[in-house]
Amino acid sequence: MANCMVFHTQITSIMEVLANAAVAEICKLVDDDYAVFRLEMSQSQKENTALRRKLQLLELKVARERVLGSRPSSVKILDRSRGMARGHLTGGHSSFVKPAGCNKWRDDQSITVDEGSGTLTKVVIESADAEAAGPRVKLEKAEGDEDPRLSRNIQTGAVGVSPIATEDSTTAPAPPRTQPSITEVSGMPNAVLKSETDKETLTVTHRLLHTGSDHGSDSERLGPLGCPPAPGLEYFPVFHQSQVHSRGDGDTLDTGGDDPSCSYSTEMDSGNMLLSLETQTDLSSGDWNRYRSSSVYSDGCLDKKREVIVVDEGDGDVPLTWNADQTQLGEGHSQGRDFIDYKESVETNPDVATHSPLHAFRDRDTMSTSMGSSDSHRRVLFDQLLNSKDQRAMAQEGGATSGSSKEKRFLCMFCNKGFSCLQKVEIHQRVHTGVKPFSCTQCHMSFAQAGNLKIHQRVHTGVKPFSCTQCHMHFSHSSSLKRHQRIHAGEKSFSCPPV
């Protein structure tokens, strides 16, 4: 019996030893695998960084070639306001910033694009306007020796500072610490705003983002962070909540925080996905339109989506029915919570005029005291949307629900303008979304209405079906003929009223 007990004890001890050995081996395997995993992650991240560096260099080269090719000595930027307003990217997406308050680039605004040894590029745009509204905007792309990040500083400084156009950033006077600045670490997968002080960044961001609206024209507006806004995206009404994918539950897989290999939360920031989209897309307007019309903004896709507010006639003049079969404009854009919020606000608050998605977002954003970078990005997009075409539409139509609500029971969800049928409001909402599903097959142009495309194609065909009966003139537009015939009729457009 005693022998049996001893044997049992020995067996138990042996089992414990074996179990401990097994645990140790398992732990070792896990550690090894984890190390391999981290190594692979870091390698992949390095590869991504290298690819991004190459991409940015290519973009810079393209921008430089365009600028230098068109203006070899004194580089000026063409007025792309119309192109921007019409939603066509015509150049590098992040290379040039149009000074606020200026409708056109002036001769005294210089742009220096010097890549030097290929490792340093500075783009300096100086506004000689002595007005306080004229910011000094400096885009700087500097590539460090080891640091793969490409930084871009947007500074708003005192006006009147002598222009800075130097190849060496060390010769440029360092901005005062108190000077507000925004540093976009564009070398990261998507732009990440780093602020010296959050308050200052918020202020400067707000100032930068409102420089265009202060002057009233949407064509003057800067894109986010000085980038020409992507068409369509410029007025993209769907904005998503940031999705942070790093786990914070503290288990062994929690690689967020001090483990850089898994700190990819910013990559998934959907607010910055817009920038990512710009970066990954050939930004020539043609390619952009191809992309837009083929993959995201295909007409067939769009026409199947219903994003309108339908006035329930049985409920008086209060629009209560949210008709949104799909609250996204294209695949690849998850349904935005802002739209959900808006839906809720519409359902709970009939005051749609002051609770449009834009107002709702703006109100909510204004309440935010710690606006993050993605919020800033979204805010500029919403401000662009609200302050430009939306306001123009509001001004033209006198605001919400103009006209008879019985006849115009389909309300635009952006400006609340009423339309008689669903298709009309869908077409109208393309004003806000920038969607132009009808692309010309012979050029880069695209149109929101099929009829306008048809008229446009007369440019290529040379067809001028409208002939003047009193002269040899022919016109491609009927309105042009009508306008021309006023000349024969001796009609004066502006005549002094009889005294």
Place this chain on the structure above:
DNA sequence: CTGGGGAAGGGGCCC
């Protein structure tokens, strides 16, 4: 003064 795009309204046709 013309060229041309943007946007909206109206009417006809079809289901």
Place this chain on the structure above:
DNA sequence: AGGGCCCCTTCCCCA
């Protein structure tokens, strides 16, 4: 009869 769709027209604006 009513709604959706398509096409055309018209006006406005800007380059």
